[in-house]
Amino acid sequence: MTIDLNADLGEGYGIWTLGDDLALLDVVTSANVACGFHAGDPLTIRRTCAAAVERGVRIGAQVSYRDLAGFGRREMEVDPEELCAEVLYQLAAVDGVARTVGGRVSYVKPHGALYNRVCRDPEQAEAVVAAVADYDGSLPVLGLPGSVVHRVAAGRGLPVVAEAFADRAYTPAGTLVPRREPGAVIHDPETVVARAVRMATDRTVTAVDGSEVPVDARSVCVHGDTPGAVRLARAVRDGLVRAGVAVEAFT
Template sequence: MTSIDLNADLGESYGAWTLGDDDAMLALVSSANVACGFHAGDPTTLLRTCRSAAAADVRIGAQVGYHDLAGFGRRFLDVSPADLTADVIYQMGALDGLAQVAGSAIAYVKPHGALYNAIVHHHGQAKAVVDAVLAYDPTLPVLGLPDSIFLEEAERAGLRTVAEAFADRAYTPQGTLVSRSELGAVLSDPDAVAQRVLTMITDGTVQAVDGSRIDVRAESICLHGDSPDAVAMATAVSEFLRANDIDITAFV
């Protein structure tokens, strides 16, 4: 049977502010990209999310990002490579400690938001993230956009790389993600998203914003837990894939 990993960004609530329904998403995905406190998530939220993920047998990934709570990590920061490496190590260590208390551990690393998009092309920051993973635990896989400088650097360094596609984000004809500042960058129709994911898996393509079809290769497909229709989309994707004999299984 064909299988695919479904991942979601979780643990992004902060203090009195609740973002998303983590428990509902954990019942539907196989991997959880858990915030590490720099772009979102407070220690209590992160520990609770790790405990819920461990109970649901969902793999925990460290979703590392820029130190930018005010911007939710969605603004590019011109951080020096040395500072970025230290920031990423700090975040991995913090989340791993909470995950181990919860009876689990971080199983992979996925950059968040503006950092994720920056290291598609930004060589210095891509290498800084790779250096952080190598320093902390070189057995950890890293998730990233296919053909990105980040995955190229990670492969060169001997890390396991996991190519990722996005269920609920629009693509440019060049295979990158449409900026969230543009209309239509985030998709919200559960049935359309489910069909889109199936096509990604079975055909290896996705329709770009200009109507062209571009190649995608993915071991893991992301659904954003903070979208208003996140649970409905994850449910539709999960049910549609299983109806088409595609199993949802973590890549690690």
């Protein structure tokens, strides 16, 4: 039994920081590093990559819409050719920076509104996938199982890696309960840890109606933007280890 823990890292900008990156890097095995479009200035990117390499944490390019003011959380109607070039630019920049500190980008995970959009929009999904394929066709795309971007990536021969969310409620169909609905986010740490363990060991999760739903995920996403979040992430990792799960990167 093996699971990866991934989290968003390097999401500061200039003087501003977000979360405790170093603490979180001691927990996760894959770091989704911001690429400069929603967060992440070059120096932050470089330091985050160096800290990840020191700890043996894998580096992913967390590509985004160009939207610093909105932290990449606002959906945008970007022309596919332009979106493709933007994703490519971000991916290349972070990969090049990572290589100077002894690492490299080993996967791609879209961020925020782009993540949600490419789960359902074939046009933007194609744009993202084309950028990854053009840059390096061996890079996996980390995302929601069953998403459009995964289908498109697989169709182009890119590896895909599925992730699950231990702190999110699931529908009986195996999709996430939308955030705006009550109970969508699970706050009780023990419950979150238990769900993470079952995701890794039984490859299943209890849906909102009490039914058991299969979860076929190689990675579990954790958060680090508050002190509580880092503690929870640490608890998830400890719970997994106690349950005999190997916490290992997928790349």
